[in-house]
Amino acid sequence: MPNTLYSLTEASDQLYFSYHLEENRFSYLNPAFIDFFDLDVEPTVPLLLAMVHPEDQKYVISQCEACLSGNTVGSVECRVVRGESQRYIRVFPYLxxxxxxxxxxxCAEDITTYKSQLNVISKHNAKKNSILSIIAHDLAAPLGLIRNLSTLLGREVSHAENAKVREYAELVNKFSLRCIKLIKDFMDHEFLESAGVKLVKKRIDLIKMIKIQTEDYLNHQAELNKQIHFTSSRSHVYVAVDEDKFLQVINNLVSNALxxxxxxxxxxxxxxxxxxxxLITVADDGIGIPQRYHATLFEKFNDARRTGLQGEPSTGLGMSIIKTIVEWHDGTIWFDSEEGKGSVFYIQLPK
Structure with a gap:
């Protein structure tokens, strides 16, 4: 190794390693690598693999095998357990x-602080999305009711002699409709902001991510007057997704179900x-989707948008963008629905 390069790797905070495959041994480890893994003995592959979190070991092995087979492998993120502590590492392997x-x-880098900060941001983003949907539901419902009542009132007084009564009924209808439109436009803008950004996939725990996303819905079941359940075949499921965008998909489906x-x-x-x-499912026992909308539900311009049962606006940009985001993740989305018996939306993602 050239002296200059050697000096750089020796002084670097990043972790550098070199493993001689024929000799079955590490030919170089820089001080940062030794310090991160707290090595006081000659390292071996089984020793290092044993430090990888059990849930990440299969993934790490598969990525290393892919690299050794000549395939291009990007970054590999995993957790490393050292005693009672757990740290995150991102590795860039080459053959x-x-x-x-x-x-x-x-080379590799310690991303523990980055993951911690990202987790906080994701929690705040998930909270923001769910709270916005709940607020939109709570605001739009009475506004929709006010608009419906003002429409009925307008019909009743259409022939009234007092012109002011007719004028007031029209004003109530007009301003309630304007407020509903403002809520819809705001939610559209929020969804568009997320959907329009470049896709950045990371390997995440899908169970943990969706639990964070649905936490506020679960905490507001009494106010929403609906029961919300979460079920899973396992306690942890890992998949590569763009967390913000995929949370928007889940949030939109749950909002529609509400x-x-x-x-x-x-x-x-x-x-x-x-x-x-x-396989991810979002199911409800609501009014269902009329058969006439089934064939065009995922198309960009369709007539399937409906106000909610309590006058909620059609928030988000429709099922076409949801389908696009799912397909960006190499997934598929479909649904089963019968009018009067509810709907089930299915999202299938590759492991």
């Missing part, structure tokens, strides 16, 4: 062939790990 043999080498499920109804969010895929 190098030289006259001296084949080397599995690369709008079209009557008081006392039930909404269930489920996650099932299959052999090659992860």
């Amino acid at each position: 190098i062939t030289e006259a001296a043999g084949r080397f599995f080498m690369g 709008k079209f499920t009557p008081e006392g109804g039930t909404i269930t969010i489920g996650i099932e790990e299959q052999e090659q895929h992860i």
